[in-house]
Amino acid sequence: xxxxxxxxxxxxxxxxxxxxxxxxxxxxxxxxxxxxxxxxxxxxxxxxxxxxxxxxxxxxxxxxxxxxxxxxxxxxxxxxxxxxxxxxxxxxxxxxxxxxxxxxxxxxxxxxxxxxxxxxxxxxxxxxxxxxxxxxxxxxxxxxxxxxxxxxxxxxxxxxxxxxxxxxxxxxxxxxxxxxxxxxxxxxxxxxxxxxxxxxxxxxxxxxxxxxxxxxxxxxxxxxxxxxxxxxxxxxxxxxxxxxxxxxxxxxxxxxxxxxxxxxxxxxxxxxxxxxxxxxxxxxxxxxxxxxxxxxxxxxxxxxxxxxxxxxxxxxxxxxxxxxxxxxxxxxxxxxxxxxxxxxxxxxxxxxxxxxxxxxxxxxxxxxxxxxxxxxxxxxxxxxxxxxxxxxxxxxxxxxxxxxxxxxxxxxxxxxxxxxxxxxxxxxxxxxxxxxxxxxxxxxxxxxxxxxxxxxxxxxxxxxxxxxxxxxxxxxxxxxxxxxxxxxxxxxxxxxxxxxxxxxxxxxxxxxxxxxxxxxxxxxxxxxxxxxxxxxxxxxxxxxxxxxxxxxxxxxxxxxxxxxxxxxxxxxxxxxxxxxxxxxxxxxxxxxxxxxxxxxxxxxxxxxxx
Numbered sequence: 001x002x003x004x005x006x007x008x009x010x011x012x013x014x015x016x017x018x019x020x021x022x023x024x025x026x027x028x029x030x031x032x033x034x035x036x037x038x039x040x041x042x043x044x045x046x047x048x049x050x051x052x053x054x055x056x057x058x059x060x061x062x063x064x065x066x067x068x069x070x071x072x073x074x075x076x077x078x079x080x081x082x083x084x085x086x087x088x089x090x091x092x093x094x095x096x097x098x099x100x101x102x103x104x105x106x107x108x109x110x111x112x113x114x115x116x117x118x119x120x121x122x123x124x125x126x127x128x129x130x131x132x133x134x135x136x137x138x139x140x141x142x143x144x145x146x147x148x149x150x151x152x153x154x155x156x157x158x159x160x161x162x163x164x165x166x167x168x169x170x171x172x173x174x175x176x177x178x179x180x181x182x183x184x185x186x187x188x189x190x191x192x193x194x195x196x197x198x199x200x201x202x203x204x205x206x207x208x209x210x211x212x213x214x215x216x217x218x219x220x221x222x223x224x225x226x227x228x229x230x231x232x233x234x235x236x237x238x239x240x241x242x243x244x245x246x247x248x249x250x251x252x253x254x255x256x257x258x259x260x261x262x263x264x265x266x267x268x269x270x271x272x273x274x275x276x277x278x279x280x281x282x283x284x285x286x287x288x289x290x291x292x293x294x295x296x297x298x299x300x301x302x303x304x305x306x307x308x309x310x311x312x313x314x315x316x317x318x319x320x321x322x323x324x325x326x327x328x329x330x331x332x333x334x335x336x337x338x339x340x341x342x343x344x345x346x347x348x349x350x351x352x353x354x355x356x357x358x359x360x361x362x363x364x365x366x367x368x369x370x371x372x373x374x375x376x377x378x379x380x381x382x383x384x385x386x387x388x389x390x391x392x393x394x395x396x397x398x399x400x401x402x403x404x405x406x407x408x409x410x411x412x413x414x415x416x417x418x419x420x421x422x423x424x425x426x427x428x429x430x431x432x433x434x435x436x437x438x439x440x441x442x443x444x445x446x447x448x449x450x451x452x453x454x455x456x457x458x459x460x461x462x463x464x465x466x467x468x469x470x471x472x473x474x475x476x477x478x479x480x481x482x483x484x485x486x487x488x489x490x491x492x493x494x495x496x497x498x499x500x501x502x503x504x505x506x507x508x509x510x511x512x513x514x515x516x517x518x519x520x521x522x523x524x525x526x527x528x529x530x531x532x533x534x535x536x537x538x539x540x541x542x543x544x545x546x547x548x549x550x551x552x553x554x555x556x557x558x559x560x561x562x563x564x565x566x567x568x569x570x571x572x573x574x575x576x577x578x579x580x581x582x583x584x585x586x587x588x589x590x591x592x593x594x595x596x597x598x599x600x601x602x603x604x605x606x607x608x609x610x
Contacts, residue, residue, distance in 0.1 A: 045391045048136070049384050056134040057380070058369050059099030060387050061349070063141060063326065063357045066091040067109045069117050071124030078110055086362055091121075092128035098366055099132055101390055102139035104358055105151055105190065107463050112142075112152050115188060115414045119405050122189020126403040137399035139238070139355075139390070141192035144181060145212060147564040148543065153462025154567070155415040156184050159423045162197050162224070163545075164430035164563035166214035166588030167607075171227040173426045174214075178231025178239075180419045185237050187413040189405040191397050192238040194288060194326075196228040198275035199248035201589060204546050208253040211543055211563050215588030216248075217604060218271050222278035229282040238393055241279035243290035243328055244315060245297060245304055246272030254291040254334030258303060265296045277319060285393055286324040287315065289353065291334030305335050306344065311352035324389050326355035330365065342368040349378055354386035427572035432585035433608040434548050436558040440509075440536050442579025442610060443481075448508040448536070451476055451483040454500045455513030456490045456523065456542065458565055468513040468542050468565040475574035476511075483511075490515050492526045501529050509536045509557075511577065513565070517547040519594060524550055531555035540573050545587060549594040549601050561585070582609055 049057070067081040068074025071091040074082070079089050088094045091103065103125055105111035105118070112118055122140050129138045142151045147161015159177045160168070168174070178196070185193055200221050201213035214221040225241060232239035243254075245268065250259035263271060276287065289305040297314060298307040305311075305327050315321050327348050328335070335344055345356045345365040349372075359365035372378045394400060413419075433441065443451075453476070457467035465471065473485035486503050488496045504510050510530050517523045530537050536557040541547040545561035560583065562573045575581040586607030593599045 041395055042388075042392075045388060045395065048391065049387050052134055052387075054373060054380065055370065056099045057383055057387055058366060058373065060101035060134070060136065060390055061354070061356050061369065061383065062098065062100045062359070062362065062366065063102035063104050063139065063355050064094060064098070064100050064362055065104050065106060065109055065358050066094050066111075069110050069113050069121060071121055071128050075110070091125055095125065095128045095138075096132055098362060099134050100138075101136070102141055102192070102355065105140065105142040107151050107153075115156060115410045116407055118152065118188040118190070119407060119410050123404050126189070130403075136391070137394055137403035139192045139394060139399075140190050141194060142185070142190050143194045144185060144190070145195040145197060146177070146181060147211060147566065147569075148461050149212060150462040150566065152185070152188065152190075153460065153464030157181070157415050157419040157423050158462070158465065158566045158568045160427050160430050160569055161211055161564050162214045163201075163211035163588055164427070164569060164585070165224060166220065167432050167561070167563060167585035168426065168430040169220070169586065169588070170429065171223055173429060174224045175227040175231040176422060177426055178228040179235050180422060182232040182235025182237045184414045184419070186235055187405060187409045189403075190237065191399065192240065192286065193232055194240045194242060195232070196225050196239070196241060197243075198225045198241040198279055199243060199246055200271055200275065201248045202271060203249045203251060204544070204589070204592065205251045206248065207251065208255065209247050213248055215604070216590065217588070218274040220588065222274040225275040226278040226282040229279050229284050233283070233285060236397065238285035238324075238397060240286040240288050240326065241276055241284050242288035243292070244276055244287050245290065245292075245294055245310055246276070247290045247292055248272065250292065254328070255332050258291065258293060258334045258337040260293045260295070263294065263296060268294065268296060280319055280321050284323060285396070286326050286355075287321060288326050288328055291328055291332055302338065302347075303335050305353065306339070306347040306351050308351045316352055322389070324354045324393050325352060327353050327357045329358040330356060331358055331360040336360075341365065345369050346372045346378065349383065349386070354389050423568050424572065427568045428575060428581040428584070430563065430569070430585045431572050431576045431581070431583050432545065432561040432587060433576065433583035434545070434559045434561055434587070434591075434602060434606070435552075435556070436608055438557055440538070440557040441577060443509060443577055444579070445480050449481055450506070450508045451481050452486065452500075452504050452507045452510045453483055453513070454486045454488050454503070454510065454526070454530070456515035457487040457513070458490065458515055458542070461564075461566060465567045468570055471565075471567050471570045472511060472513060472540070472574055475571045476578065479574060479578045479580060481578070488526055490523070492522050497522070497526050497529050500526060501533055504530055504533045504535050507535050509538060512537060512539045513542045514539050514547045514551070515543050515565075517550040519550065521550065524554065527551055527556060528554050538577060542570070545589065546591050549591050552594070552601065561587070579610065583607065584609070
């Protein structure tokens with residue numbers, strides 16, 4: 001069948017609770033409700049705040065990391081890490097010492113080994129919180145964007161990330177993905193997700209956002225951000241739009257430096273603001289700040305996280321947002337460049353922040369805020385405003401009624417057959433065929449049965465999925481092909497290239513997984529050498545879709561974009577290559593020519609079909 005250019009169309013578990021007795025049995029409306037609460041509930045929340053000590057109030061502002069798979073009985077290595085970084089042995093001791101309002105889960109902190117362990121950890125944390133002085137339930141959060149940022153891995157359902165969903169262009173698929181992800185997080189006791197990414201990725205050189213964004217068109221991104229907000233919050237968890245005021249046009253990673261975005265105010269209104277406006281209209285529960293400088297929005301050149309003109313002047317007053325504002329991690333270099341770790345949390349609160357996320361030294365940050373209140377730099381009334389927003393969110397999520405989850409809920413919800421089947425269908429609709437000049441695809445088992453799969457094998461985002469080459473080879477094997485996997489790495493040397501060339505001999509086709517190919521990349525050398533063997537070469541970009549620009553002219557038979565290297569997206573790419581699914585995705589970002597970036601090689605909306 002001839003190719004055609006596709007049109008891009010935008011188209012918890014329950015268990016017996018003890019929390020009510022601890023807090024006066026507050027009634028909570030649904031998570032999708034407005035940020036304001038009814039007068040009765042607000043009155044009860046204010047009574048709780050009035051009964052809190054200053055130390056308890058300060059603690060509620062912090063969301064902190066902690067090592068270990070258990071709240072009370074972590075491994076010795078995790079105890080040592082907690083003592084070294086936080087000065088406590090366990091999560092329960094952290095909560096008791098600092099009365100923190102939230103905990104954030106990380107894979108590297110050993111919080112997310114498997115679903116039942118996560119649920120047990122969440123329950124243990126809530127028990128510790130309810131046994132503390134303030135007796136307030138916790139917000140338990142994580143970064144479960146899916147795609148390349150994923151803290152909870154298999155057997156939980158893995159779903160396409162933002163740019164893949166942008167390639168699919170379907171609001172219903174995007175909302176469905178978030179609904180599935182939210183339901184599984186809720187079953188695990190994770191009630192606040194730091195997603196979706198609301199950045200508009202207009203800079204192909206962006207090192208920190210890229211495929212975490214839905215795309216480069218502000219209105220399309222806005223529509224999909226709103227869809228995800230409704231999906232997550234419809235599943236009963238808090239959604240977080242990030243990174244305000246917009247991290248999409250930077251070539252600096254805020255983890256390691258302080259990016260400067262030189263958009264004018266008019267450009268910000270046109271490019272960066274629409275997704276955040278859409279999130280606010282969708283009743284977003286929380287918004288995360290960016291550690292970026294935008295001089296047009298604040299001439300002081302303070303990072304947005306510490307900027308009152310940006311957070312209070314624009315976000316609160318102009319956009320009318322009265323939900324929870326959370327910082328990006330305070331351990332990132334972008335927010336630490338200008339001020340010390342003792343000043344950052346104080347300045348963030350003065351700017352209009354509510355939650356202080358993951359400071360590098362909790363004791364320093366906690367005491368700095370306490371001293372600022374005692375010394376009059378921050379009024380107690382100011383932090384009570386933030387605590388009220390945080391408690392309203394906890395109330396809307398039903399945490400005062402019942403913060404616990406059940407293992408039966410985990411079994412019923414996490415990674416169930418319906419969720420996995422939906423993830424596969426959504427992923428198929430995101431895979432993008434960029435080029436197929438010789439109409440090689442789809443591959444037939446009659447003529448191209450014997451395959452070699454080579455290329456980059458970046459580490460799994462969640463630590464639970466296989467290397468891309470092995471995943472692709474296994475997927476082809478399940479489709480009736482014979483496929484050999486050979487990892488050549490992100491920067492293959494001459495020996496690896498020679499090994500791949502030798503392995504290509506006698507094969508019917510070679511599939512190459514590429515990862516952020518740049519000018520002078522040895523991945524291009526690998527592809528060129530494989531093309532020279534005369535065996536047809538198909539490339540699959542497993543992260544940014546821009547790789548094809550550096551491979552044009554290399555003689556590649558076909559090029560696809562998968563937007564991530566998680567199993568769900570790679571299996572979908574294999575099905576598309578084998579003709580078991582149509583390549584329905586279209587580019588959500590333009591791909592510029594490598595030799596002349598002012599020229600567009602493939603525009604937004606480009607995509608081929610069988």
